[in-house]
Amino acid sequence: MPTFMFLQCYNLKSIDIPESVTAVGSGAFMESGLESVVIPPRCRILDSDCFSGCLELAAVRLPTGLRTNWG
Numbered sequence: 001m002p003t004f005m006f007l008q009c010y011n012l013k014s015i016d017i018p019e020s021v022t023a024v025g026s027g028a029f030m031e032s033g034l035e036s037v038v039i040p041p042r043c044r045i046l047d048s049d050c051f052s053g054c055l056e057l058a059a060v061r062l063p064t065g066l067r068t069n070w071g
Contacts, residue, residue, distance in 0.1 A: 001025050003047070006032050013056075017043070024050045026069075039063055046070075 003025035006012055009032045017024075019037065023045040029037070031053035038061040039046070047069045052056055 001028050003027055004030060006030075006034075008032065023047070026050065027052065029054055036060070039066065 001017070001021050001024045004027045005025065006029050008030070012029070012032045012065060013035050015034065017040050020042045021040055022042050023038045024039065024043060024047060025041060026043050026047040026049055028047070030049055030051070033056055034051070036059040037057070041063045043063060044065060045067055048071045049059070058063060
């Protein structure tokens with residue numbers, strides 16, 4: 001998933017991330033209205049700040065074996 005893909009998409013409440021996604025780029029959902037998200041099992045990397053500023057985010061389901069690139 002590209003960097004800053006849904007930056008400031010305030011009306012984004014949920015998303016179905018395709019099973020084929022293997023990485024979520026830096027700031028992908030930054031400052032969006034996202035409330036919950038399920039990261040698919042094949043995803044292995046969450047880059048820094050992918051959920052930064054997501055004030056409504058209440059639930060995140062993460063797969064086993066996930067790595068982060070957070071400093």
